[in-house]
Amino acid sequence: MHPKEEIERLKKLVNYHNNLYYNLDNPILSDTQYDELYKQLKDLEDQYPQYRTKNSPTQRVGGKAAALFAPVKHAAAMMSLDNSYSPDEIREWYDRTAKTLQREDFEMVVEAKIDGVSCSLTYLDGKLIQAASRGDGKTGEDITANVRTIKNIPHELPGAPAGILEIRGEVYLDKKDLEALNAAQILKAENTFANTRNAAAGSLRQKDPAATAARPLKFFAHSFGAGNITADSFSGFIDQCRTWGFSICPVRTKTTLISEVIRFYNQFESSRHNLPFDVDGLVVKVNRFEYQRILGVTAKSPRWAIAFKYPAPQATTTVNNILFSVGRSGIITPVAELEPVPCAGVIISNATLHNFDEINRLGVRVGDTVIIERAGEVIPKVVKVAEHKGTQEVLPPAECPSCGDPVYKEQDEVGYYCINPSCPAQLRARLLHFASRNAMDIDGLGDVVMDQLLENKYVADFADIYGLTFLHLLNLENFKDKKAQNLLDSIEASKQKPLSKLLFALGIAFVGEKTAEILADRFRTLDALKDAPLTDLQSVREVGEKVSQSIYDFFRSPRALEQIERLRAAGLNFTQPKKELSGNILDGKTLVFTGELKTMTRTEAELLAKEYGGKASGSVSKKTSYVVAGEAAGSKLKKANELGVPVLTEEEFLRLIGKTAN
Known part of the structure; x- marks a missing residue:
């Protein structure tokens, strides 16, 4: 047999056994037999490299390291699901759906909600050409090289339709694999992962695909993105995914009765812990695609699906102290220092108390036994005092715990503020926010590095970041040539971020990501926004009176104007690229x-x-x-x-x- 034909035969055989092992949980070869088969393929490809293809199962070990993750615009938005936490809430969703469809006999598919990381896979004529993260729902990151290393993701789809086909699903780690990964991290004196979701996310963002390949990631297909399929229902589509070689969540049922959905939810609550992977609830979907189209979507979520989540994990512990944290806006937040306690797979030692009104509502004091709650990635919070043991009332501080300046409180506001613009705690938080991923996205400028920069007095404001040199960074702990150059490259790349990112990074009070994007799209340049009268700001439909005043006041602050000019001199982009808006020709049609x-x-x-x-x-x-x-x-x-x-x-x-x- 010609070497090319033998390689093709072995590729099909290895992929066949991969499917039996990873997707059907029914291997017919021992590990030794599989390894020998794999070795035959690899040896033959090494002997005849001209016949090795990127879709070969031997190429899942990782290719060239990626310098950065390029943006990928999704063909259709990757939306998040609305959440429900009780039978009453899920019945309300069902009633709304039935009212819109004008029928109650619509079929629903109920499946386990895997606690992993969303991923989109794009195939062209049945061959994997791109993988992308969810990102902000509209634009994700190109993680193709890393995703190709995941062993149960098929590189080719037998019998797939011609053209583009986008399959979406969840990348995850089994619980036992997280334990093994954390054990290895400890041996290397590196940070461990809090849960399987964090581990999956961190593994997907490795710049070297070989590092991703070394971690046992898996993928479940769970939804359709774009392309041409013959199925007229979600369940039909999922069956098709199985024939293409995708792993499918094994926990699934169909029903037309909301009472059956609730019964399944109650039965599954305890047994979910026996699964090899983490599950935080169920997803309920209207099955027929025709009905999904009728129901449509909101700004962020499909109306035809909802997450039916289990209550957040709780734990009981003792309040050892109540500290006051100063945020980047100067707001002072009370934080409970707790007796460390395990909750939702991690050890919790601190929990937020939100504000001093919440302290009064709970009646919490140092020494009390409290119930804390942690849902997903949300910061743990104190939800109830289980037993009052403390005696001393917790009062707001008269002075800022960071700089010692007097604390200020607006008459109609809940929060207490430090209004000292030179407050060290605010400076650190503002700088970290400026460099954060959703702002200027300066990779490598995290807590530890920022603390060293502040300690050495290398930075005192945003513009100082752009004055950092190679010598500055080499003076920091654990910095060598490559690490220093990578950070400088990331700082330089951030100069090209659009105006919307810069506006968010500046930390203007009440201006979040969405508002920053709206303002940037409306005014196009920083100078136009800076010079805009208050009436123009108030005329922006999505920007309220309070936000308008905050923006107007910010751009009349001498300190802010000085900072802007220094950023201009550093070469930052002050403009917003025009969106390729298609218009609203079909509005209401x-x-x-x-x-x-x-x-x-x-x-x-x-x-x-x-x-x-x-x-x-x-x-x-x-x-x-x-x-x-x-x-x-x-x-x-x-x-x-x-x-x-x-x-x-x-x-x-x-x-x-x-x-x-x-």
Whole structure:
């Protein structure tokens, strides 16, 4: 047999046994036999490297290290799910869904909610070409090289449709693998991971794919992103995913009764701990894609699905002390210093008390026995006093615990503030926020490095970050040439961040990521925003009176203006790139696509309609604005003609939105 043919035969055989082992949990070879088969393939590829392909199972060990993770725009938004925590809340969701669909017999699929990291896999003509993280839902990071190392992700999909196909799912670690990974981290004197989700996230963001390959990550397919599929329901799609070689969550049921969903939820609560992976609840989805299209989405979540989560883990412990933390805005937050206690897989020694009104509501004092709660990645909080043992009332501090200046409180505000702009605690928090991932994204400028920079008096404001030199960094602990150069490269790259990121990084009171993006898109340049009168700021629909005043006051602060000029001199970008807005030509219009389109799939056409402000539906009614009919259109075209709904050809639809067919 020709070496190329033998390599292809061995590749198919290894992939076949990978599927039996990872996806079907039914291996028919011993580990030794599998290793020998794998070795045959690898040896032959080494002998004839011209026949080795990137989709070979031997290439999952990791390729070239990535210098950075490039942005990837999702074909369709990767949305988050709304959460429910009680039978009453899940019934409310069911009632809303039934009312919209005008029927109660719709089928629901219920499956375990894996506690992992969302990932999108894009295939072209059945071959894996890209993997991306969720990111902000619209834009993620390119993690293709790392995802290729995950052994139960197929590189090729047998029988997949031609063109683009996007499969979404969850990357996770089994609990036993987390224990082994943490044991190895301890031996290397490196930080351990708090839970399986953190471990999966950290593993996916390794710059060297070989490091990711060394960690036993797994993947469950759980949803459809974009492309052309024949299934008309979620369960049909999942069955198709299984035939393509994807692992599917084994915990799943179907029902038309909300009472059955609640019964399943109650039965599964205790048994979920016996699973090899972490589960924090269930996901309930309307099964039929046609009904999903009718239900649509909100700004951030699909209306056709909801997470039915289990109550947050709680633990009982003692309050040893109550400390006061100073944030970047100067707000003083009381924090309970606790007797360390395990909760949700980690040891908790601190919990937030939010503010002094909350302390009064709880009646908490030093020495009390309290119940703490930790949900997912949320900071632990004190939820109740189990037993009052303390005697001394907790009062707000008269002086800032960091700088000693008097504490200030607005009459109608809950919070207490330090208003000293030179307060060391505020400076540290502001600098860390400025460098954080969602702001200027300066990789390597975390807590430990920032503390050293402050201790050495190398930085005292944002602009000082851009004055750091190689020699500055080599004076810091654990810094050598490569690490120093990487940080300097990351600082330099941050100069090109768009205005929206810079606005968020500046830490203007009440200006979060979304508001920063709205302002940047509206005013386009920092100077235009800086010079805008208060009335112009107030005219921005999404920006309220309180936020407008805060922005206006910030840009009239001599200290802020000085900082801006220093950042300008450092070469930072002060502009926002124009978005390729498609307009709202179809605003308020409902479109139904039927038949075979020439230049795009139905899914792509529906996404295009949404891009131009329209809504795509799977059924024709009197409320339908247009039916776009391709070749071999059937019952939907007939119904449109019966109801007098306007019918467009594909070319007419494209002309309507100002495009031409390719």
